[in-house]
Amino acid sequence: MMPGWELFDENEKKQVDEVMDTGVIMRFGFDGARKGRWKAREMEHAIRKRTGAAHALLVADGTAALTVALAALGIGAGDEVITAPFTFVATFESIMAAGAIPIFAEVDETLCLSPESVREYITPRTKAVMPVHMCGAAADVDALKAICDEKGILLVEDACQAFGATYRGRAVGTIGDAGCYSFDFNKTVTCGEGGALVTNSREVYERADKYHDHGHDHSMSDRGAEGHDFPGYNYRITELHAAIGLAQIAKMDRFLAIQRENKRIFKDEFAAIDEIELRKLPDPEGDAGTFVTFFAKNEETARRMARSLKESGTEGAFHWYDNNWHYIRNWGHFKGRHFVNPAASDILGGMPDYTKRAFKSDAIMSRAVSIAIKLGWNAEEAAERAKRAANAIKHSL
Numbered sequence: 001m002m003p004g005w006e007l008f009d010e011n012e013k014k015q016v017d018e019v020m021d022t023g024v025i026m027r028f029g030f031d032g033a034r035k036g037r038w039k040a041r042e043m044e045h046a047i048r049k050r051t052g053a054a055h056a057l058l059v060a061d062g063t064a065a066l067t068v069a070l071a072a073l074g075i076g077a078g079d080e081v082i083t084a085p086f087t088f089v090a091t092f093e094s095i096m097a098a099g100a101i102p103i104f105a106e107v108d109e110t111l112c113l114s115p116e117s118v119r120e121y122i123t124p125r126t127k128a129v130m131p132v133h134m135c136g137a138a139a140d141v142d143a144l145k146a147i148c149d150e151k152g153i154l155l156v157e158d159a160c161q162a163f164g165a166t167y168r169g170r171a172v173g174t175i176g177d178a179g180c181y182s183f184d185f186n187k188t189v190t191c192g193e194g195g196a197l198v199t200n201s202r203e204v205y206e207r208a209d210k211y212h213d214h215g216h217d218h219s220m221s222d223r224g225a226e227g228h229d230f231p232g233y234n235y236r237i238t239e240l241h242a243a244i245g246l247a248q249i250a251k252m253d254r255f256l257a258i259q260r261e262n263k264r265i266f267k268d269e270f271a272a273i274d275e276i277e278l279r280k281l282p283d284p285e286g287d288a289g290t291f292v293t294f295f296a297k298n299e300e301t302a303r304r305m306a307r308s309l310k311e312s313g314t315e316g317a318f319h320w321y322d323n324n325w326h327y328i329r330n331w332g333h334f335k336g337r338h339f340v341n342p343a344a345s346d347i348l349g350g351m352p353d354y355t356k357r358a359f360k361s362d363a364i365m366s367r368a369v370s371i372a373i374k375l376g377w378n379a380e381e382a383a384e385r386a387k388r389a390a391n392a393i394k395h396s397l
Protein backbone atom coordinates (compact mmCIF):
# COMPACT_ATOMS: atom_id res chain seq x y z
CA MET A 1 0.00 0.00 0.00
CA MET A 2 2.20 2.80 1.26
CA PRO A 3 4.91 0.98 3.07
CA GLY A 4 7.63 2.46 5.21
CA TRP A 5 9.99 -0.33 4.19
CA GLU A 6 10.52 1.50 0.92
CA LEU A 7 12.74 3.84 2.90
CA PHE A 8 14.66 1.38 5.10
CA ASP A 9 18.23 2.53 5.64
CA GLU A 10 21.10 2.02 8.09
CA ASN A 11 18.94 3.14 11.02
CA GLU A 12 16.74 0.04 11.06
CA LYS A 13 19.89 -2.13 10.99
CA LYS A 14 21.49 -0.17 13.77
CA GLN A 15 18.42 -0.50 15.96
CA VAL A 16 18.22 -4.26 15.35
CA ASP A 17 21.96 -4.61 16.03
CA GLU A 18 21.50 -2.93 19.40
CA VAL A 19 19.05 -5.66 20.33
CA MET A 20 21.20 -8.48 18.97
CA ASP A 21 24.16 -7.05 20.80
CA THR A 22 22.52 -8.15 24.07
CA GLY A 23 20.50 -11.01 22.62
CA VAL A 24 17.47 -10.04 24.71
CA ILE A 25 14.69 -10.20 22.17
CA MET A 26 11.91 -10.34 24.74
CA ARG A 27 10.34 -7.07 25.79
CA PHE A 28 9.85 -7.95 29.46
CA GLY A 29 12.34 -9.07 32.07
CA PHE A 30 16.03 -10.00 31.72
CA ASP A 31 16.85 -6.61 33.22
CA GLY A 32 20.49 -7.42 33.89
CA ALA A 33 21.33 -8.80 30.47
CA ARG A 34 19.63 -6.13 28.38
CA LYS A 35 22.05 -3.29 29.19
CA GLY A 36 19.26 -0.79 29.63
CA ARG A 37 17.81 -1.38 26.17
CA TRP A 38 14.03 -1.33 26.08
CA LYS A 39 12.96 -0.95 22.46
CA ALA A 40 9.25 -1.69 22.96
CA ARG A 41 9.06 0.80 25.83
CA GLU A 42 10.85 3.42 23.73
CA MET A 43 8.48 2.87 20.82
CA GLU A 44 5.50 3.23 23.16
CA HIS A 45 6.95 6.51 24.36
CA ALA A 46 7.39 7.64 20.73
CA ILE A 47 3.77 6.71 19.95
CA ARG A 48 2.49 8.64 22.96
CA LYS A 49 4.56 11.64 21.91
CA ARG A 50 3.42 11.41 18.32
CA THR A 51 -0.30 10.96 19.04
CA GLY A 52 -0.74 12.77 22.32
CA ALA A 53 -2.42 9.69 23.80
CA ALA A 54 -1.94 9.25 27.54
CA HIS A 55 -1.13 5.54 27.17
CA ALA A 56 0.22 3.31 24.42
CA LEU A 57 0.71 -0.44 24.39
CA LEU A 58 2.75 -2.04 21.64
CA VAL A 59 1.56 -5.52 20.66
CA ALA A 60 2.29 -8.20 18.08
CA ASP A 61 0.15 -6.75 15.27
CA GLY A 62 -2.83 -4.53 14.52
CA THR A 63 -5.32 -7.38 14.74
CA ALA A 64 -4.00 -8.15 18.23
CA ALA A 65 -4.30 -4.47 19.16
CA LEU A 66 -7.99 -4.49 18.20
CA THR A 67 -8.64 -7.77 20.02
CA VAL A 68 -6.85 -6.60 23.17
CA ALA A 69 -8.61 -3.22 23.07
CA LEU A 70 -12.04 -4.87 22.91
CA ALA A 71 -11.19 -7.27 25.73
CA ALA A 72 -9.74 -4.49 27.89
CA LEU A 73 -12.94 -2.49 27.39
CA GLY A 74 -14.91 -5.46 28.68
CA ILE A 75 -16.50 -6.30 25.33
CA GLY A 76 -17.24 -9.99 24.87
CA ALA A 77 -19.89 -12.69 24.52
CA GLY A 78 -23.29 -11.46 23.38
CA ASP A 79 -22.10 -7.91 22.74
CA GLU A 80 -22.61 -6.32 19.34
CA VAL A 81 -19.92 -4.16 17.76
CA ILE A 82 -21.00 -1.99 14.84
CA THR A 83 -18.35 -1.61 12.17
CA ALA A 84 -17.78 -0.85 8.49
CA PRO A 85 -18.12 -3.35 5.62
CA PHE A 86 -15.22 -1.64 3.82
CA THR A 87 -12.16 -2.53 5.87
CA PHE A 88 -9.52 -5.22 6.08
CA VAL A 89 -10.89 -8.59 7.30
CA ALA A 90 -8.92 -8.14 10.56
CA THR A 91 -11.63 -5.80 11.86
CA PHE A 92 -14.38 -8.43 12.05
CA GLU A 93 -11.85 -11.13 12.93
CA SER A 94 -10.84 -9.20 16.05
CA ILE A 95 -14.48 -8.64 17.05
CA MET A 96 -15.08 -12.38 16.80
CA ALA A 97 -11.80 -13.13 18.60
CA ALA A 98 -13.11 -11.08 21.51
CA GLY A 99 -16.23 -13.23 21.44
CA ALA A 100 -18.46 -10.39 20.24
CA ILE A 101 -20.79 -10.13 17.23
CA PRO A 102 -19.74 -8.05 14.21
CA ILE A 103 -22.65 -5.90 12.99
CA PHE A 104 -22.03 -4.15 9.71
CA ALA A 105 -23.52 -0.73 9.08
CA GLU A 106 -22.85 1.08 5.77
CA VAL A 107 -20.13 3.36 4.41
CA ASP A 108 -20.78 6.66 2.65
CA GLU A 109 -18.76 8.79 0.20
CA THR A 110 -16.08 9.20 2.86
CA LEU A 111 -15.49 5.43 2.40
CA CYS A 112 -15.88 5.21 6.17
CA LEU A 113 -18.75 4.38 8.50
CA SER A 114 -21.86 6.44 7.82
CA PRO A 115 -23.06 7.95 11.13
CA GLU A 116 -26.72 7.81 10.02
CA SER A 117 -26.46 4.16 9.20
CA VAL A 118 -24.83 3.43 12.57
CA ARG A 119 -28.01 4.73 14.23
CA GLU A 120 -30.08 2.18 12.32
CA TYR A 121 -28.06 -0.73 13.66
CA ILE A 122 -27.98 0.17 17.34
CA THR A 123 -29.79 -2.35 19.56
CA PRO A 124 -29.85 -2.89 23.32
CA ARG A 125 -26.90 -5.28 22.79
CA THR A 126 -24.68 -2.71 21.04
CA LYS A 127 -21.57 -2.24 23.15
CA ALA A 128 -19.27 -0.39 20.78
CA VAL A 129 -18.96 1.34 17.45
CA MET A 130 -15.74 0.62 15.60
CA PRO A 131 -15.14 3.03 12.72
CA VAL A 132 -12.26 2.28 10.37
CA HIS A 133 -10.16 5.20 9.15
CA MET A 134 -9.72 3.74 5.70
CA CYS A 135 -6.95 4.46 3.26
CA GLY A 136 -5.09 6.87 5.50
CA ALA A 137 -7.91 9.31 6.26
CA ALA A 138 -10.28 9.83 9.17
CA ALA A 139 -13.92 8.88 9.38
CA ASP A 140 -16.44 11.47 10.56
CA VAL A 141 -15.39 10.87 14.17
CA ASP A 142 -17.22 13.78 15.82
CA ALA A 143 -20.56 12.60 14.45
CA LEU A 144 -19.83 9.03 15.52
CA LYS A 145 -18.67 10.08 18.96
CA ALA A 146 -21.82 12.17 19.45
CA ILE A 147 -23.94 9.07 18.73
CA CYS A 148 -21.86 6.94 21.10
CA ASP A 149 -22.06 9.53 23.88
CA GLU A 150 -25.80 9.91 23.41
CA LYS A 151 -26.39 6.15 23.55
CA GLY A 152 -23.76 5.28 26.18
CA ILE A 153 -21.77 3.14 23.74
CA LEU A 154 -18.00 2.79 23.52
CA LEU A 155 -16.03 4.11 20.53
CA VAL A 156 -13.06 2.01 19.37
CA GLU A 157 -11.13 3.38 16.42
CA ASP A 158 -9.57 1.02 13.92
CA ALA A 159 -6.82 3.40 12.84
CA CYS A 160 -4.66 0.55 11.57
CA GLN A 161 -4.33 2.15 8.13
CA ALA A 162 -4.11 5.71 9.33
CA PHE A 163 -1.22 6.14 11.75
CA GLY A 164 -0.11 9.73 11.20
CA ALA A 165 -3.52 10.98 10.09
CA THR A 166 -5.36 13.55 12.18
CA TYR A 167 -8.97 14.60 12.60
CA ARG A 168 -9.50 18.27 13.43
CA GLY A 169 -6.01 18.47 14.86
CA ARG A 170 -6.09 15.29 16.93
CA ALA A 171 -4.37 12.04 16.02
CA VAL A 172 -6.83 9.43 14.79
CA GLY A 173 -7.09 6.70 17.39
CA THR A 174 -7.02 9.11 20.32
CA ILE A 175 -10.61 10.33 20.11
CA GLY A 176 -12.48 7.19 21.10
CA ASP A 177 -12.20 5.05 24.24
CA ALA A 178 -9.35 3.20 22.52
CA GLY A 179 -7.66 3.32 19.14
CA CYS A 180 -5.48 0.85 17.29
CA TYR A 181 -2.64 1.11 14.81
CA SER A 182 -0.95 -1.47 12.64
CA PHE A 183 2.74 -1.51 11.82
CA ASP A 184 2.58 -4.50 9.48
CA PHE A 185 4.77 -4.71 6.41
CA ASN A 186 2.36 -2.75 4.23
CA LYS A 187 1.79 0.21 6.49
CA THR A 188 3.38 3.66 6.42
CA VAL A 189 5.36 2.94 9.58
CA THR A 190 6.33 -0.71 9.79
CA CYS A 191 7.81 -3.00 12.43
CA GLY A 192 7.62 -5.93 10.00
CA GLU A 193 4.76 -7.07 12.21
CA GLY A 194 3.48 -4.88 15.00
CA GLY A 195 0.55 -2.92 16.32
CA ALA A 196 -0.39 -0.60 19.14
CA LEU A 197 -3.41 0.42 21.08
CA VAL A 198 -3.74 3.86 22.59
CA THR A 199 -6.16 5.11 25.20
CA ASN A 200 -6.53 7.99 27.60
CA SER A 201 -7.86 5.71 30.32
CA ARG A 202 -5.32 4.39 32.77
CA GLU A 203 -7.67 1.56 33.70
CA VAL A 204 -8.13 0.41 30.09
CA TYR A 205 -4.39 0.58 29.53
CA GLU A 206 -3.62 -1.49 32.61
CA ARG A 207 -6.16 -4.13 31.69
CA ALA A 208 -4.75 -4.25 28.15
CA ASP A 209 -1.18 -4.45 29.43
CA LYS A 210 -2.05 -7.43 31.60
CA TYR A 211 -4.32 -9.16 29.12
CA HIS A 212 -1.79 -9.04 26.28
CA ASP A 213 0.79 -10.89 28.44
CA HIS A 214 -1.08 -13.79 30.10
CA GLY A 215 -2.36 -11.55 32.87
CA HIS A 216 1.10 -10.55 34.17
CA ASP A 217 0.71 -7.50 36.38
CA HIS A 218 4.21 -6.31 35.42
CA SER A 219 4.89 -5.33 39.00
CA MET A 220 8.51 -6.51 39.17
CA SER A 221 11.44 -7.80 37.16
CA ASP A 222 10.97 -11.38 38.37
CA ARG A 223 8.25 -12.52 35.98
CA GLY A 224 7.75 -15.80 37.79
CA ALA A 225 6.78 -14.01 40.99
CA GLU A 226 4.38 -11.51 39.41
CA GLY A 227 0.70 -11.63 40.24
CA HIS A 228 -2.34 -12.10 38.02
CA ASP A 229 -5.77 -10.50 38.47
CA PHE A 230 -7.25 -12.29 35.47
CA PRO A 231 -6.07 -14.66 32.73
CA GLY A 232 -4.86 -13.21 29.47
CA TYR A 233 -3.23 -14.31 26.27
CA ASN A 234 0.04 -13.75 24.45
CA TYR A 235 -0.05 -10.81 22.07
CA ARG A 236 3.47 -9.57 22.90
CA ILE A 237 5.73 -7.83 20.43
CA THR A 238 9.44 -8.65 20.28
CA GLU A 239 12.27 -6.20 20.80
CA LEU A 240 13.46 -6.82 17.23
CA HIS A 241 10.16 -5.65 15.76
CA ALA A 242 9.98 -2.71 18.13
CA ALA A 243 13.53 -1.73 17.15
CA ILE A 244 12.60 -1.51 13.48
CA GLY A 245 9.52 0.52 14.39
CA LEU A 246 11.65 2.94 16.38
CA ALA A 247 13.82 3.66 13.36
CA GLN A 248 10.70 4.09 11.25
CA ILE A 249 8.74 6.37 13.55
CA ALA A 250 11.73 8.71 13.67
CA LYS A 251 11.27 9.22 9.91
CA MET A 252 7.54 9.75 10.06
CA ASP A 253 7.40 13.45 9.34
CA ARG A 254 9.37 12.80 6.17
CA PHE A 255 7.07 9.90 5.23
CA LEU A 256 3.97 12.04 5.67
CA ALA A 257 5.44 14.96 3.76
CA ILE A 258 6.34 12.73 0.81
CA GLN A 259 2.96 11.00 0.75
CA ARG A 260 1.01 14.23 0.99
CA GLU A 261 3.06 15.91 -1.72
CA ASN A 262 2.82 12.91 -4.06
CA LYS A 263 -0.91 12.72 -3.45
CA ARG A 264 -1.30 16.41 -4.24
CA ILE A 265 0.39 15.82 -7.57
CA PHE A 266 -2.12 13.08 -8.41
CA LYS A 267 -5.07 15.16 -7.23
CA ASP A 268 -4.02 18.12 -9.36
CA GLU A 269 -3.72 15.87 -12.37
CA PHE A 270 -7.11 14.25 -11.73
CA ALA A 271 -8.92 17.53 -11.10
CA ALA A 272 -9.12 18.07 -14.86
CA ILE A 273 -11.06 14.83 -15.42
CA ASP A 274 -14.77 15.64 -15.24
CA GLU A 275 -15.84 12.01 -15.30
CA ILE A 276 -14.42 11.21 -11.88
CA GLU A 277 -15.10 12.60 -8.45
CA LEU A 278 -12.61 12.49 -5.59
CA ARG A 279 -13.40 10.80 -2.28
CA LYS A 280 -15.03 13.07 0.31
CA LEU A 281 -12.81 13.54 3.35
CA PRO A 282 -14.25 14.74 6.68
CA ASP A 283 -10.89 16.44 7.34
CA PRO A 284 -8.75 16.77 4.19
CA GLU A 285 -5.93 18.47 6.11
CA GLY A 286 -5.42 15.46 8.34
CA ASP A 287 -5.18 12.99 5.45
CA ALA A 288 -1.99 10.91 5.67
CA GLY A 289 -2.02 10.69 1.87
CA THR A 290 -1.56 6.95 1.46
CA PHE A 291 -4.10 6.64 -1.38
CA VAL A 292 -5.78 8.83 -3.92
CA THR A 293 -9.35 7.60 -4.34
CA PHE A 294 -12.03 8.58 -6.81
CA PHE A 295 -15.51 7.55 -7.89
CA ALA A 296 -16.48 6.65 -11.43
CA LYS A 297 -20.05 7.19 -12.51
CA ASN A 298 -20.94 3.50 -12.36
CA GLU A 299 -19.59 0.05 -11.61
CA GLU A 300 -18.61 -0.87 -15.15
CA THR A 301 -16.73 2.38 -15.73
CA ALA A 302 -14.87 1.91 -12.44
CA ARG A 303 -13.90 -1.63 -13.38
CA ARG A 304 -12.72 -0.43 -16.80
CA MET A 305 -10.70 2.35 -15.23
CA ALA A 306 -9.00 -0.03 -12.80
CA ARG A 307 -8.16 -2.39 -15.67
CA SER A 308 -6.84 0.45 -17.81
CA LEU A 309 -4.71 1.69 -14.91
CA LYS A 310 -3.20 -1.75 -14.44
CA GLU A 311 -2.50 -2.06 -18.18
CA SER A 312 -0.79 1.32 -18.12
CA GLY A 313 1.67 0.02 -15.53
CA THR A 314 0.13 1.89 -12.61
CA GLU A 315 0.94 -0.22 -9.55
CA GLY A 316 -1.42 -0.40 -6.63
CA ALA A 317 -4.69 0.39 -8.43
CA PHE A 318 -7.67 -1.09 -6.59
CA HIS A 319 -11.30 -1.49 -7.56
CA TRP A 320 -12.30 -2.37 -4.00
CA TYR A 321 -15.64 -3.88 -5.04
CA ASP A 322 -13.80 -6.78 -6.67
CA ASN A 323 -11.21 -7.12 -3.90
CA ASN A 324 -11.26 -10.27 -1.75
CA TRP A 325 -9.91 -8.76 1.45
CA HIS A 326 -11.34 -5.30 1.91
CA TYR A 327 -15.04 -5.35 1.08
CA ILE A 328 -17.75 -7.66 2.36
CA ARG A 329 -19.02 -8.57 -1.11
CA ASN A 330 -16.29 -11.18 -1.56
CA TRP A 331 -16.16 -12.39 2.05
CA GLY A 332 -17.98 -15.62 1.25
CA HIS A 333 -15.89 -17.46 3.83
CA PHE A 334 -17.25 -15.19 6.54
CA LYS A 335 -20.80 -14.80 5.26
CA GLY A 336 -21.07 -18.55 4.74
CA ARG A 337 -19.70 -19.14 8.26
CA HIS A 338 -16.91 -21.40 7.09
CA PHE A 339 -15.03 -21.22 10.38
CA VAL A 340 -12.10 -23.52 11.06
CA ASN A 341 -13.59 -24.62 14.39
CA PRO A 342 -17.11 -24.21 15.80
CA ALA A 343 -17.76 -20.54 16.55
CA ALA A 344 -19.21 -19.53 19.91
CA SER A 345 -22.99 -19.98 20.01
CA ASP A 346 -23.43 -16.32 20.99
CA ILE A 347 -21.84 -15.31 17.71
CA LEU A 348 -23.67 -17.88 15.57
CA GLY A 349 -27.02 -17.16 17.18
CA GLY A 350 -26.63 -13.40 17.38
CA MET A 351 -25.15 -12.60 14.00
CA PRO A 352 -27.48 -11.73 11.11
CA ASP A 353 -27.39 -13.95 8.04
CA TYR A 354 -25.09 -11.79 5.91
CA THR A 355 -25.65 -13.95 2.82
CA LYS A 356 -29.14 -12.39 2.71
CA ARG A 357 -28.21 -8.80 3.46
CA ALA A 358 -28.21 -6.24 0.64
CA PHE A 359 -25.59 -3.56 1.28
CA LYS A 360 -26.30 0.05 0.34
CA SER A 361 -22.53 0.42 0.39
CA ASP A 362 -22.45 -1.49 -2.91
CA ALA A 363 -23.59 1.66 -4.69
CA ILE A 364 -20.49 3.44 -3.37
CA MET A 365 -17.90 0.69 -3.35
CA SER A 366 -18.73 -0.44 -6.89
CA ARG A 367 -17.69 3.00 -8.16
CA ALA A 368 -14.57 3.53 -6.00
CA VAL A 369 -11.05 3.17 -7.35
CA SER A 370 -7.89 3.86 -5.35
CA ILE A 371 -4.29 4.27 -6.32
CA ALA A 372 -1.62 3.72 -3.68
CA ILE A 373 0.82 6.58 -3.16
CA LYS A 374 4.39 5.33 -2.83
CA LEU A 375 7.06 6.73 -0.56
CA GLY A 376 9.81 5.78 -2.95
CA TRP A 377 8.76 8.26 -5.67
CA ASN A 378 10.44 11.59 -5.98
CA ALA A 379 8.33 14.51 -7.26
CA GLU A 380 9.34 13.88 -10.84
CA GLU A 381 8.39 10.20 -10.70
CA ALA A 382 5.11 11.06 -9.00
CA ALA A 383 4.30 13.58 -11.74
CA GLU A 384 5.13 11.07 -14.44
CA ARG A 385 2.95 8.40 -12.82
CA ALA A 386 0.10 10.82 -12.18
CA LYS A 387 0.08 11.77 -15.87
CA ARG A 388 0.18 8.15 -16.92
CA ALA A 389 -2.69 7.32 -14.54
CA ALA A 390 -4.77 10.26 -15.75
CA ASN A 391 -4.24 9.17 -19.34
CA ALA A 392 -5.23 5.62 -18.49
CA ILE A 393 -8.44 6.87 -16.87
CA LYS A 394 -9.30 9.05 -19.86
CA HIS A 395 -8.42 6.23 -22.23
CA SER A 396 -10.91 3.93 -20.48
CA LEU A 397 -13.84 6.32 -20.93
Ligand SMILES: *Cc1c(COP(=O)(O)O)cnc(C)c1O
Pocket residue numbers: 061062063064087088090091132158160161182183184194195
Ligand atom coordinates in the same frame (compact mmCIF):
# COMPACT_ATOMS: atom_id res chain seq x y z
C1 LIG B 1 -3.68 -3.68 8.51
C2 LIG B 1 -5.03 -3.57 9.10
C3 LIG B 1 -5.43 -4.28 10.26
C4 LIG B 1 -4.61 -5.37 10.88
O1 LIG B 1 -3.34 -5.08 11.15
P1 LIG B 1 -2.21 -6.24 11.16
O2 LIG B 1 -1.07 -5.56 11.80
O3 LIG B 1 -1.95 -6.64 9.75
O4 LIG B 1 -2.75 -7.35 11.99
C5 LIG B 1 -6.67 -4.02 10.81
N1 LIG B 1 -7.52 -3.14 10.25
C6 LIG B 1 -7.21 -2.47 9.14
C7 LIG B 1 -8.18 -1.50 8.58
C8 LIG B 1 -5.97 -2.69 8.51
O5 LIG B 1 -5.69 -2.05 7.38
